[in-house]
Each structure stands twice: as C-alpha cells, then as structure tokens.
Amino acid sequence: MRSARHLHLPVWALLLLLHFSAFVPGARGQQETDDESEFSYDCGSENGPENWGKIKEEWATCGTGRMQSPIDLSDRHAAQTPNLGYLNHSYRSAKASIVNRGHDIAVTFQGDAGSLWINGTAYHLTQVHWHSPSEHHLNSHQYSLELHMVHLSTENKAAVIGRLYKIGRRDHFLHKLEPYLRRMAGTKEKEENVGVVDPWEARGDGEAYYRYTGSLTxxxxxxGVIWTVIKRVATVSTHQLKLLTDAVHDGLEMNARPLQKLNGRDISLFCAHDDHERYYAAADY
Structure with a gap:
C-alpha cells in the first residue's frame, strides 16, 4: 500500500472525492434534514411521527432505532454522577440569521460561536431552535417550550444542550428576536440577518444537568447524539410563545416529537454542590 504522501491527485480528482464524501452512509446521520416539508407532527397521519421511518429509506432509524429521543428524564432512573463536572463550554458572539425552516424557527450562526467540550472533543455551536411544547419531559411533566443548542464536532458528531421553559416572565434572548419573529409572521420571509448574537443569552443559568445518549428528534x-438537558427550568411569556408558533409557515401549534422508549439506557445527573443551585432546581417542580 502506497503512503498517502506519495499520492499526487489532480485538483479535479480531489474535488470529486469531496463531492461524493457527502453521500457516504452516516456522513449526514447526525444532521437534521434540510427539507422539513416531507414530515409532520400530526400523529396518525401518513407522514406523522410514528411513520417517519417509512417515508425514506435513510430515515428508517426513526422507526427502528433503540436510542431515540426525546425521553422522560426521571430522577428515579437518573444516577447522580459528580465526575461529569460542570459543563465545559466557551461561547462568543457571532453573526447570525433567523431562519424559518417550515416546522421550526432557528438561529443559525455564520461565524465561530464557540464550542462545548465533552471528553476532550470540541463540539462547535452551529444553531439554536425551538420546539413547543417541550420534547423532553422532567419527571413525567411536559413544559411549554424547549430550546436546542446544536453542536457538531469535526467528525460530524452531534451534542445538543436542551433547555426547558414554563410560562412566566419573558425570556431575554427571545425578547431580542421579537421584531424579526413579528416580521416573519407577517411576511412569511424564510430568512433574515439578525446581526451579532451572544449564545450565552440562549444558554441562560443553571449548572445541574441530565446527560444521556440519544438521537436527533x-x-x-x-x-449517538450526546444530550445535555439543563435541570433548571427557564421562563417564557405567553406572547413570546405565540410569536414563535405564528412565525412558522405551517401554522403548527406544536412541533414536538412524542416520547421514545428508554430501552435500558443510562441517565446521568450532575448536581452542583452549592445551595443556590439546589434551591432553583427544587423550585422548578
């Protein structure tokens, strides 16, 4: 076998290899579909959640997978795991755009918005989006909204931070996006630049979190997606929740996948040791 350093491929051949690498099985396995018009959240319909795995061959895992998300995060099944440690993430402000993807609203980052580090691997923040009501449940309770912060490694592996919201005070991050959401609802525009966005405003507070291995929803x-769901529940106003649902083209009142079976998976729970965190974690129930 010849050493790679002795291979001299012409430029056109390298470009061809790069083109076909996009179609290698699994290369996009941890990326969401770009066209969300082919599925719905209407349970019982031909393209509803229970039938996603039958729509396309490459979507078969939706029906046959054993590590699917979302799940109910139950304290009875979660093992407290102190050695998980505090989340190691370093975010920075970056230019972004708000995108109507048909079934949800997403903020996509156009520059380096920072990373989440897990077991020595850097997962780079690519976008955030919302589901209503929440997809994950906490101790059998479903909340009004869930934010997903999607990170990808250089090997295209995904790690997602989930944050749940109950109705209450307005959310600071969404408040800054309200003018864009109103315009999207009125004009049905698909994308608009929003300038520089600080991901820390989306991340919010809370150190305790659940950790498990699941899937894209x-x-x-x-x-193989590493899920981190913040235990502390944030708040969102009724007005903000309505803006999110009104802005979606399909006029959906909900875009949450039903709960999936745990199938014997482990759920870890990291709890901070200070009284402040324990107080807020307890106050969320």
Whole structure:
C-alpha cells in the first residue's frame, strides 16, 4: 500500500472525492434534514411521527432505532454522577440569521460561536431552535417550550444542550428576536440577518444537568447524539410563545416529537454542590 504522501491527485480528482464524501452512509446521520416539508407532527397521519421511518429509506432509524429521543428524564432512573463536572463550554458572539425552516424557527450562526467540550472533543455551536411544547419531559411533566443548542464536532458528531421553559416572565434572548419573529409572521420571509448574537443569552443559568445518549428528534433521527438537558427550568411569556408558533409557515401549534422508549439506557445527573443551585432546581417542580 502506497503512503498517502506519495499520492499526487489532480485538483479535479480531489474535488470529486469531496463531492461524493457527502453521500457516504452516516456522513449526514447526525444532521437534521434540510427539507422539513416531507414530515409532520400530526400523529396518525401518513407522514406523522410514528411513520417517519417509512417515508425514506435513510430515515428508517426513526422507526427502528433503540436510542431515540426525546425521553422522560426521571430522577428515579437518573444516577447522580459528580465526575461529569460542570459543563465545559466557551461561547462568543457571532453573526447570525433567523431562519424559518417550515416546522421550526432557528438561529443559525455564520461565524465561530464557540464550542462545548465533552471528553476532550470540541463540539462547535452551529444553531439554536425551538420546539413547543417541550420534547423532553422532567419527571413525567411536559413544559411549554424547549430550546436546542446544536453542536457538531469535526467528525460530524452531534451534542445538543436542551433547555426547558414554563410560562412566566419573558425570556431575554427571545425578547431580542421579537421584531424579526413579528416580521416573519407577517411576511412569511424564510430568512433574515439578525446581526451579532451572544449564545450565552440562549444558554441562560443553571449548572445541574441530565446527560444521556440519544438521537436527533427530527428525521433522519441519527443516533449517538450526546444530550445535555439543563435541570433548571427557564421562563417564557405567553406572547413570546405565540410569536414563535405564528412565525412558522405551517401554522403548527406544536412541533414536538412524542416520547421514545428508554430501552435500558443510562441517565446521568450532575448536581452542583452549592445551595443556590439546589434551591432553583427544587423550585422548578
């Protein structure tokens, strides 16, 4: 076998290899589908959640996977795991745009918005989006909204931070996006630049978190996703929640995938040791 340093491929051949690498099985397994018009959240319909795995061959994992998300995060099944430690993330402000993807609203970052580090691997923040009501449940309770902060490694592996919201005071991050959401609802624009966005405003407070291995919650439902769901529940106003649902083209009142079976998976729980965190964690129930 010849050493790679002795291979001299012409430029056109390198470009061809790069082109076909996009179609290698699994290369996009942990990326969401770009076209969300082919599935719905209407349970019982031909393209509803229970049938996602039948719509396309590459979506089969949605129906056959054993590590699917979302799940109910139950304290009875979660093992307190102090050695998980505090989340190691370093975010920075970056230019972004707000995008109507048909079934949800997303803020996509156009520059380096920072990373989440897990077991020595850097997962780079690419976008945030919302689901209503929440997809994950906490101790069998479903909340009004869930934010997903999607990170990808250089090997295209995904790590997602989930944050749940109950109705209450307005959310600071969404408040800054309200003018864009109103315009999207009125004009049905698909994308608009929003300038520089600080991801820390989306991340919010709370150190305690659940950790488990699951999947993307939209087709192709790729598995092996590292999920981190913040235990402390944030608040969102009724007005902000309505803006999010009104801005979606499909006029959906909900875009949450139903709960999936745990199938014997481990759920870890990291709890901070200070009284302030324990107080807020307890106050959320």
């Amino acid at each position: 939209t087709p192709a439902c790729g598995e």
